[in-house]
Amino acid sequence: xxYKIREFNLPKLNGISQKQIETHLGLYxxxxxxxxxxxxxxxxxxxxDADKYAYAIxxxxxxxxxxxxxMRMHEYYFEQFENGSSVxxxxxDTVLSGKYGSWEGFIKHFKEVGMSRGIGWTVLYLDNVxxxxxxxxxxxxxxxxxxxxxxxxxxxxxxxxxxxxYTPAEKAKYIDAFLANIxxxxxxxxxxxxSK
Amino acid sequence: xxYKIREFNLPKLNGISQKQIETHLGLYxxxxxxxxxxxxxxxxxxxxDADKYAYAIxxxxxxxxxxxxxMRMHEYYFEQFENGSSVxxxxxDTVLSGKYGSWEGFIKHFKEVGMSRGIGWTVLYLDNVxxxxxxxxxxxxxxxxxxxxxxxxxxxxxxxxxxxxYTPAEKAKYIDAFLANIxxxxxxxxxxxxSK
Amino acid sequence: xxYKIREFNLPKLNGISQKQIETHLGLYxxxxxxxxxxxxxxxxxxxxDADKYAYAIxxxxxxxxxxxxxMRMHEYYFEQFENGSSVxxxxxDTVLSGKYGSWEGFIKHFKEVGMSRGIGWTVLYLDNVxxxxxxxxxxxxxxxxxxxxxxxxxxxxxxxxxxxxYTPAEKAKYIDAFLANIxxxxxxxxxxxxSK
Amino acid sequence: xxYKIREFNLPKLNGISQKQIETHLGLYxxxxxxxxxxxxxxxxxxxxDADKYAYAIxxxxxxxxxxxxxMRMHEYYFEQFENGSSVxxxxxDTVLSGKYGSWEGFIKHFKEVGMSRGIGWTVLYLDNVxxxxxxxxxxxxxxxxxxxxxxxxxxxxxxxxxxxxYTPAEKAKYIDAFLANIxxxxxxxxxxxxSK
Numbered sequence: 001x002x003y004k005i006r007e008f009n010l011p012k013l014n015g016i017s018q019k020q021i022e023t024h025l026g027l028y029x030x031x032x033x034x035x036x037x038x039x040x041x042x043x044x045x046x047x048x049d050a051d052k053y054a055y056a057i058x059x060x061x062x063x064x065x066x067x068x069x070x071m072r073m074h075e076y077y078f079e080q081f082e083n084g085s086s087v088x089x090x091x092x093d094t095v096l097s098g099k100y101g102s103w104e105g106f107i108k109h110f111k112e113v114g115m116s117r118g119i120g121w122t123v124l125y126l127d128n129v130x131x132x133x134x135x136x137x138x139x140x141x142x143x144x145x146x147x148x149x150x151x152x153x154x155x156x157x158x159x160x161x162x163x164x165x166y167t168p169a170e171k172a173k174y175i176d177a178f179l180a181n182i183x184x185x186x187x188x189x190x191x192x193x194x195s196k
Numbered sequence: 197x198x199y200k201i202r203e204f205n206l207p208k209l210n211g212i213s214q215k216q217i218e219t220h221l222g223l224y225x226x227x228x229x230x231x232x233x234x235x236x237x238x239x240x241x242x243x244x245d246a247d248k249y250a251y252a253i254x255x256x257x258x259x260x261x262x263x264x265x266x267m268r269m270h271e272y273y274f275e276q277f278e279n280g281s282s283v284x285x286x287x288x289d290t291v292l293s294g295k296y297g298s299w300e301g302f303i304k305h306f307k308e309v310g311m312s313r314g315i316g317w318t319v320l321y322l323d324n325v326x327x328x329x330x331x332x333x334x335x336x337x338x339x340x341x342x343x344x345x346x347x348x349x350x351x352x353x354x355x356x357x358x359x360x361x362y363t364p365a366e367k368a369k370y371i372d373a374f375l376a377n378i379x380x381x382x383x384x385x386x387x388x389x390x391s392k
Numbered sequence: 393x394x395y396k397i398r399e400f401n402l403p404k405l406n407g408i409s410q411k412q413i414e415t416h417l418g419l420y421x422x423x424x425x426x427x428x429x430x431x432x433x434x435x436x437x438x439x440x441d442a443d444k445y446a447y448a449i450x451x452x453x454x455x456x457x458x459x460x461x462x463m464r465m466h467e468y469y470f471e472q473f474e475n476g477s478s479v480x481x482x483x484x485d486t487v488l489s490g491k492y493g494s495w496e497g498f499i500k501h502f503k504e505v506g507m508s509r510g511i512g513w514t515v516l517y518l519d520n521v522x523x524x525x526x527x528x529x530x531x532x533x534x535x536x537x538x539x540x541x542x543x544x545x546x547x548x549x550x551x552x553x554x555x556x557x558y559t560p561a562e563k564a565k566y567i568d569a570f571l572a573n574i575x576x577x578x579x580x581x582x583x584x585x586x587s588k
Numbered sequence: 589x590x591y592k593i594r595e596f597n598l599p600k601l602n603g604i605s606q607k608q609i610e611t612h613l614g615l616y617x618x619x620x621x622x623x624x625x626x627x628x629x630x631x632x633x634x635x636x637d638a639d640k641y642a643y644a645i646x647x648x649x650x651x652x653x654x655x656x657x658x659m660r661m662h663e664y665y666f667e668q669f670e671n672g673s674s675v676x677x678x679x680x681d682t683v684l685s686g687k688y689g690s691w692e693g694f695i696k697h698f699k700e701v702g703m704s705r706g707i708g709w710t711v712l713y714l715d716n717v718x719x720x721x722x723x724x725x726x727x728x729x730x731x732x733x734x735x736x737x738x739x740x741x742x743x744x745x746x747x748x749x750x751x752x753x754y755t756p757a758e759k760a761k762y763i764d765a766f767l768a769n770i771x772x773x774x775x776x777x778x779x780x781x782x783s784k
Contacts, residue, residue, distance in 0.1 A: 001326060001328050003326070023559050023560065023561075026559075026560075026561060027560055034509065034643070037643050038643065038647075041641065041643055041644045042644075045641075045644060053629065053633075054308075055622070055625050055626065055629055055648070056629045056630075056633060056644050056648045058308075058309075058311075058312050058313070058333075059626075059647055059648045059650070059651045060643070060644045060647045060648065061309065061312075061332075061333065062312065062333055062340070062647070062651070063509075063647045063650070064330070064332050064340075064342070065332055065333075065334070065339075065340030065341060065342060066340075066509070066510065067509075068330070068332075068342050068343070069341070069342060069343035072325075072342070072343045072344060072345075073343050075325075076343075076344070112250075112254075113254075113257065115254075116254050116257075116258065117254070117426065117455075117458070117459075118458065118532060119511060119532075119550070119551075129268075129271075130197060130199070132197050134260070134264070136257075136260050136261055136264075137254075137257065137258055137261075138261070138343075139532070140510060140511075140531070141343065142339070142340050142341060142342075142343065143261075143338070143339045143340070144258070144260075144261030144262075144338050144339070145261060145265070145338060145341040145343055146260070146261060146264050146265060146268070146338075147264070147265035147268045147269050147272075147334075147337065147338065147341055147347065148268060148272070148345075148346055148347040149268075149344075150344055150346075151343065151344040158511070158551065159511075159550065159551035159552050159555060160551050160555065160560050163551060163552065163555035163556070164555070164559075167415050167418075167556075168415065168418075168419055168552050169415075169418060196392070219755050219756065219757075222755075222756075222757060223756055230447070230705065233447050234447065234451075237445065237447055237448045238448075241445075241448060249433065249437075251426070251429050251430065251433055251452070252433045252434075252437060252448050252452045255430075255451055255452045255454070255455045256447070256448045256451045256452065258451070258455070259451045259454070259705075262705070262706065263705075313622065313651075313654070313655075314654065314728060315707060315728075315746070315747075335728070336706060336707075336727070354707070354747065355707075355746065355747035355748050355751060356747045356751065356756050359747060359748065359751035359752070360751070360755075363611050363614075363752075364611065364614075364615055364748050365611075365614060393718060393720050395718070446700075450700075450701075450703075450704050450705070450725075453701065453704075453724075453725065454704065454725055454732070456722070456724050456732075456734070457724055457725075457726070457731075457732030457733060457734060458732075460722070460724075460734050460735070461733070461734060461735035464717075464734070464735045464736060464737075465735050467717075468735075468736070504642075504646075505646075505649065507646075508646050508649075508650065509646070521660075521663075522589060522591070524589050526652070526656070528649075528652050528653055528656075529646075529649065529650055529653075530653070530735075533735065534731070534732050534733060534734075534735065535653075535730070535731045535732070536650070536652075536653030536654075536730050536731070537653060537657070537730060537733035537735055538652070538653060538656050538657060538660070538730075539656070539657035539660045539661050539664075539726075539729065539730065539733055539739065540660060540664070540737075540738055540739040541660075541736075542736055542738075543735065543736040588784070
């Protein structure tokens with residue numbers, strides 16, 4: 001099994017330029033390539049001499065979290081822009097208002113977590129055990145995930161996600177642009193799948 | 197919403213002592229307590245002065261991944277011992293043999309990842325997009341997860357999981373004991389839920 | 393004691409624009425501000441109710457490594473450009489050739505480590521116990537340091553260090569530009585201080 | 589250059605058993621072995637095919653921080669017990685009282701940082717730029733160091749450091765035992781070297 005680079009059917013976005021998206025898609029494809037490369041190199045070293053290279057094999061495998069999550073998080077990200085922005089669904093509004101007081105309360109909270117210092121992701125999960133949504137910060141692509149929880153919304157806060165269009169001091173503008181382009185129907189579909 | 201400490205109905209285990217389990221359950225309950233405490237302190241600081249304490253609030257929130265995943269991973273862990281060990285199911289055998297050559301190939305691979313240096317977890321996930329199982333090492337409770345993937349099997353490799361019974365130099369014995377006590381029917385149920 | 397924002401007397405650089413440097417200096421000043429803020433908020437919470445806020449205090453303190461190292465690494469970085477580029481010193485050449493075969497061997501190695509995936513720093517340390525130089529990758533500003541070792545050379549590989557001038561795909565060009573502007577006499581002075 | 593396992597001339601300790609120390613020294617020797625092994629495997633892969641294995645080489649090298657700092661931190665640790673406990677020196681008392689109010693204030697603070705959740709180290713550094721001592725928590729051996737700062741005192745808070753003698757719930761007792769056995773004259777010598 002080899003992972004394939006997904007194609008995304010993206011509309012013109014508000015506040016996120018075509019050049020920004022192209023640069024970003026180039027980085028995404030690198031993660032797919034490196035998930036496959038990581039697995040290939042482990043397979044080759046194992047075949048060559050599994051005992052001799054046991055240490056290098058283990059330490060290469062340790063990076064699966066970075067490469068795989070780098071790949072998958074970007075797939076969540078770009079997919080959210082497909083088919084263009086839409087208004088929030090009734091279901092999502094109910095669920096998120098239940099936790100954050102109102103839809104506006106959720107948006108305010110999500111933005112605040114997005115302004116966390118450092119680079120990484122802001123992620124809205126559903127705890128499908130307690131049926132509670134949680135918003136968390138993840139450093140890099142893999143450091144800090146809520147274990148096992150399905151992901152409803154993923155905002156890339158690496159500098160490469162916005163520095164074609166904005167300086168780091170302007171990252172609040174990028175967050176506004178990100179939220180303005182979300183297809184909330186897709187997020188609602190993820191919620192329905194997750195809450196089963 | 198407040199998280200509650202789960203009770204586990206555990207049989208007598210082979211190679212893992214009652215004292216070891218009690219020590220470990222005590223640590224688990226600490227994670228539940230601290231998920232709730234983290235959320236309480238954020239709420240209190242927000243109410244007291246959200247602007248003044250914005251930094252402390254953000255940096256406290258950053259630890260949600262550690263506390264929540266510490267709680268949830270231990271729930272996966274103890275639940276796996278409930279109702280006693282069982283043989284692997286036909287479904288699991290087919291799926292894991294497809295990736296690792298045979299059931300024995302999977303067990304060998306899982307043990308190797310378990311012997312990774314440092315402390316953390318060995319985790320079997322299902323990539324529910326590609327329907328491929330992956331085994332990964334997670335440092336601490338939250339560093340290195342495969343983003344968004346459901347968890348099928350979770351082996352605690354923190355020193356507290358075995359040092360009542362074994363020294364760190366004997367950790368391979370603990371891994372054998374862990375695997376000897378698994379209720380594979382539960383793991384198969386998780387697989388069925390995850391692959392939908 | 394409060395940390396002060398250092399002023400750097402920087403010449404015009406080759407391949408690194410004035411706008412890039414200004415953006416970068418702005419980020420540096422944020423680290424100084426946040427080292428002080430972190431300490432202030434801990435002091436205030438301790439004074440308000442040290443027992444009640446013990447958890448928030450500890451979790452805020454945990455970020456000292458990020459903020460302090462973010463501040464200090466940038467001080468190493470900008471200082472290296474002061475007074476303009478210079479040729480390598482005889483002492484440094486001898487020490488680094490002893491480890492990496494030749495000066496060119498060192499430069500090649502340093503560039504390779506610089507091309508590591510992810511964001512962070514490439515750091516040349518001196519192990520002052522064994523008098524051996526080591527080149528290591530540090531993620532973020534604080535993840536992966538060689539404990540206690542003095543730093544001889546620090547190259548910022550966060551995307552903010554080059555994305556005003558280059559895309560992430562062009563980061564090798566930034567590395568060349570970085571090395572073309574180094575005042576190696578300063579690096580030699582750091583070596584002399586470190587090797588005492 | 590190959591790193592050698594250091595021998596420590598340790599007295600009988602109060603509250604830390606001989607079996608605990610032997611288990612711990614065994615783990616220390618593993619870090620020395622793995623620093624050397626990491627460098628060997630990188631050299632072998634580079635010689636075999638540097639281009640083909642570029643990824644595995646980089647990802648193996650990324651672990652140098654863990655192995656090297658694991659080695660060096662344990663050397664700081666055991667060395668602190670050599671020649672037996674001693675009272676604090678006048679110099680150290682002055683420096684630490686200047687930051688923490690009194691010697692007792694420093695000890696209280698150091699213990700509090702030691703009780704941070706998770707495993708790692710509590711480290712007293714000297715910022716030799718501002719001549720200010722800082723106490724910080726380091727996760728694992730390498731995550732969170734204050735960049736470039738010399739180390740004055742290092743307390744191992746991995747579970748392996750105390751679980752032969754204490755349960756995790758009793759870790760405050762281990763901290764007391766650790767502090768009761770410190771040769772503060774050595775710490776003062778480190779301070780004198782660091783403050784030059």
